[in-house]
Amino acid sequence: xxxxxxxxxxxxxxxxxxxMPFLNPQGVKRMLLALAGMQDRALRxxxxxxxSAGLVLLYLVRS
Numbered sequence: 001x002x003x004x005x006x007x008x009x010x011x012x013x014x015x016x017x018x019x020m021p022f023l024n025p026q027g028v029k030r031m032l033l034a035l036a037g038m039q040d041r042a043l044r045x046x047x048x049x050x051x052s053a054g055l056v057l058l059y060l061v062r063s
Contacts (some may be wrong), residue, residue, distance in 0.1 A: 007041045
């Protein structure tokens with residue numbers, strides 16, 4: 001892996017993160033309000049699931 005791969009991944013992340021606020025800003029606001037009301041334990045579980053799915057996907061793509 002080199003630096004250009006890392007920056008390409010960061011750029012793709014920023015593009016993907018920007019899609020929903022661009023297409024549906026009111027929906028993103030509602031989602032953030034719902035997230036603010038969730039318990040820390042549920043948010044941590046969601047974060048762990050998301051990281052795990054990302055690692056599995058990265059492994060599958062890179063192998």
